[in-house]
Amino acid sequence: MNEYIISKQVGKTLFEKIWNKHVVKTINGGPSVLYIDKHFIHEVTSPQAFNGLKKRGLGVLRPQQVIATADHNVPTINQHLPIKEELSRKQVEQLISNCANFGIELYGLGHPYQGIVHVIGPELGITQPGTTIVCGDSHTSTHGAFGAIAFGIGTSEVEMVLATQCLLQTRPKLMRINIEGNLNKGVVSKDIVLYIISKISASGATGYFVEYAGSAIRALSMEARMTICNMSIEMGARGGFIAPDETTFNYLKGRKFAPQSHEWDKQVAAWKELYTDQDAVFDKELFIDASEIEPMITYGTNPGMGIPVSGHIPSLNEVVDEDKSSFEKSLYYMGLQPGISLIGKKVDYVFIGSCTNSRIEDLRMVAAFVKGRKKSGDVEVWVVPGSKQVEQQAIEEGIDKIFSDAGFQLRQPGCSACLGMNEDKIPAGKYCISTSNRNFEGRQGPQARTLLASPLTAAVAAITGQVADVRDYL
Amino acid sequence: MMKKNINTIISTAVPLTVENVDTDQIIPARFLKGTTREGFGKNLFRDWRYKDDDDQKPRADFVLNNPAFSGRILVAAKNFGCGSSREHAAWALKDYGFDVVVSSFFADIFSNNALNNFLLPVLVSDSFLKLIFELIQNNPSEKLEVNLEKQIIRISSTGGEESFEINTYKKACLINGYDDIDYLLSLRNEIEEFEKARV
Numbered sequence: 150m151n152e153y154i155i156s157k158q159v160g161k162t163l164f165e166k167i168w169n170k171h172v173v174k175t176i177n178g179g180p181s182v183l184y185i186d187k188h189f190i191h192e193v194t195s196p197q198a199f200n201g202l203k204k205r206g207l208g209v210l211r212p213q214q215v216i217a218t219a220d221h222n223v224p225t226i227n228q229h230l231p232i233k234e235e236l237s238r239k240q241v242e243q244l245i246s247n248c249a250n251f252g253i254e255l256y257g258l259g260h261p262y263q264g265i266v267h268v269i270g271p272e273l274g275i276t277q278p279g280t281t282i283v284c285g286d287s288h289t290s291t292h293g294a295f296g297a298i299a300f301g302i303g304t305s306e307v308e309m310v311l312a313t314q315c316l317l318q319t320r321p322k323l324m325r326i327n328i329e330g331n332l333n334k335g336v337v338s339k340d341i342v343l344y345i346i347s348k349i350s351a352s353g354a355t356g357y358f359v360e361y362a363g364s365a366i367r368a369l370s371m372e373a374r375m376t377i378c379n380m381s382i383e384m385g386a387r388g389g390f391i392a393p394d395e396t397t398f399n400y401l402k403g404r405k406f407a408p409q410s411h412e413w414d415k416q417v418a419a420w421k422e423l424y425t426d427q428d429a430v431f432d433k434e435l436f437i438d439a440s441e442i443e444p445m446i447t448y449g450t451n452p453g454m455g456i457p458v459s460g461h462i463p464s465l466n467e468v469v470d471e472d473k474s475s476f477e478k479s480l481y482y483m484g485l486q487p488g489i490s491l492i493g494k495k496v497d498y499v500f501i502g503s504c505t506n507s508r509i510e511d512l513r514m515v516a517a518f519v520k521g522r523k524k525s526g527d528v529e530v531w532v533v534p535g536s537k538q539v540e541q542q543a544i545e546e547g548i549d550k551i552f553s554d555a556g557f558q559l560r561q562p563g564c565s566a567c568l569g570m571n572e573d574k575i576p577a578g579k580y581c582i583s584t585s586n587r588n589f590e591g592r593q594g595p596q597a598r599t600l601l602a603s604p605l606t607a608a609v610a611a612i613t614g615q616v617a618d619v620r621d622y623l
Numbered sequence: 624m625m626k627k628n629i630n631t632i633i634s635t636a637v638p639l640t641v642e643n644v645d646t647d648q649i650i651p652a653r654f655l656k657g658t659t660r661e662g663f664g665k666n667l668f669r670d671w672r673y674k675d676d677d678d679q680k681p682r683a684d685f686v687l688n689n690p691a692f693s694g695r696i697l698v699a700a701k702n703f704g705c706g707s708s709r710e711h712a713a714w715a716l717k718d719y720g721f722d723v724v725v726s727s728f729f730a731d732i733f734s735n736n737a738l739n740n741f742l743l744p745v746l747v748s749d750s751f752l753k754l755i756f757e758l759i760q761n762n763p764s765e766k767l768e769v770n771l772e773k774q775i776i777r778i779s780s781t782g783g784e785e786s787f788e789i790n791t792y793k794k795a796c797l798i799n800g801y802d803d804i805d806y807l808l809s810l811r812n813e814i815e816e817f818e819k820a821r822v
Contacts, residue, residue, distance in 0.1 A: 174810070179792030180790065180793075182814075184818075193655050193656075193709075196657075197660050207808075221652075236657075239656075239658065285710075286707075286708060287706065301708035302732070303710035303735060303736035304711075305804070309803055314814060315814055317792075321731075352701070355728070385702070387731050451643050451645065451705070568652040570652045570653060570656075587706060590647070590670065591647060591648070592647050595651075596670075
């Protein structure tokens with residue numbers, strides 16, 4: 150990997166083109182007032198924002214630009230029954246009443262469009278190129294896969310957008326990550342993003358928005374692109390995006406809220422103008438050869454602590470002095486030793502889901518691998534689809550049958566064990582191979598130990614009961 | 624809401640030397656079920672503070688449980704506040720009693736959330752951070768002085784100081800107790816004009 154730091158500005162980046170079109174005004178020496186096209190909300194980070202509006206006697210300025218769903222807190226079994234956990238139920242009920250009182254469309258439990266907020270936006274065609282999108286959730290960067298400026302915000306900012314459809318934002322620095330060449334067998338988009346983060350660290354892109362470019366990115370499907378943009382925040386970036394192309398247009402065409410008939414052609418013509426000029430210059434650029442990338446797995450407690458599955462955890466003398474105490478603390482939590490290989494490490498749980506990897510292509514990838522195979526006896530395998538539509542599609546394609554034959558549980562949509570806000574928690578001390586985005590201490594439950602990986606690497610762990618190199622099974 | 628204007632803060636400080644503190648550590652997801660902004664301080668750093676998820680079992684080795692350290696200033700190692708966008712992290716720190724977090728590197732969303740809650744993130748150099756850690760650990764009664772108006776953080780006993788950056792707009796908001804939302808609401812006409820011009 151080579152790295153260049155450049156400072157001069159010439160042509161325009163895609164980011165600047167979109168940003169400039171959304172600036173209402175700029176405060177002298179301060180931030181810009183940025184207009185927001187679409188605002189997604191969910192039950193956990195919105196109640197205090199609505200309370201703020203009520204306290205100030207304000208309404209929602211553009212309720213038709215706000216889309217709500219219940220995802221973080223919802224159970225993933227028996228969704229037709231009342232939510233058992235009282236505080237979770239109250240949050241979901243408050244979302245229902247806030248949406249009703251403020252005139253916001255809610256795709257709540259029981260609705261055919263319900264699901265993880267970053268899965269439903271794209272699949273409904275709400276997420277579109279050239280737009281600004283926010284949500285009180287750091288993985289809002291997912292929507293950048295369509296060539297949108299999409300980023301996570303805090304609850305005070307949710308309140309601002311509800312009240313004014315605007316936010317005060319300072320323009321971030323820009324980084325481009327170019328990935329050229331062909332991916333190796335068994336390597337998928339999750340491996341690309343885990344590889345990038347392992348190279349630049351969990352804070353390597355803090356202060357930046359990242360544009361992903363290059364032939365390896367162009368070759369990816371929309372869902373694979375979403376996985377990469379989703380984890381931009383895990384390298385510290387506020388957001389990540391990919392210029393729209395035919396793959397983007399083909400994905401969007403015919404979706405529920407995508408432009409229809411003659412409006413479609415007009416929009417596609419405008420979307421085709423959304424690219425970074427050849428002479429545009431970034432604050433920072435990285436170049437990665439796709440053929441360097443192997444199936445990846447994390448061993449530590451931040452997403453930057455990743456290695457090729459075939460590799461080994463760094464030994465102590467490979468870690469620089471100033472990082473040693475964090476490294477040792479992390480390995481102590483994980484119950485792992487420096488210098489070892491993870492191959493053969495026994496796992497207790499496999500979680501296939503989250504806004505990173507719960508789309509139909511992820512489920513198809515796993516199903517194609519496990520068809521005719523059975524899970525290892527003592528491993529618990531949860532597959533949690535990203536939305537009701539993904540769940541329905543999986544059933545129509547017979548994927549549910551493949552999973553049940555393999556001993557996998559296909560559950561109902563939600564964020565689930567990615568963050569363990571509902572009952573789906575990994576018990577203390579247990580190891581979980583997870584297709585989610587964070588391996589922080591306690592993320593999947595108090596004292597739970599998370600190994601992040603691709604759906605394929607998770608699938609092979611489900612079958613063998615241990616960490617394995619999926620390339621040996623293809 | 625726990626909002627008030629801030630300007631000069633002189634206080635002892637609590638040193639948290641762990642790097643890459645993510646917001647899941649500051650406040651774990653299972654404690655995000657509140658629907659108001661209050662009361663998150665009791666679960667601040669919950670799983671580092673208590674054993675077995677039991678608030679009757681404090682971990683003696685965690686700095687918040689060390690009676691030697693207290694104050695309105697948290698001094699934290701680099702990349703503080705990474706991960707989830709949960710504003711509950713800022714609410715928990717503020718509710719616990721912190722008005723300032725000092726670090727050599729902050730995650731973006733955390734910084735915004737902190738500023739929106741009148742919790743001042745003070746960005747210092749690696750060497751200054753190292754110096755403060757050493758001083759506080761050697762002498763927990765060491766005081767720090769944070770002067771927002773002058774944008775200076777100073778060590779009371781030695782007079783060693785460093786200036787810090789903050790954008791002028793946010794600085795004015797903090798000193799005067801203004802919200803972004805007050806400002807944005809005042810732009811209603813301009814926002815509507817902007818919308819019309821785009822169609």
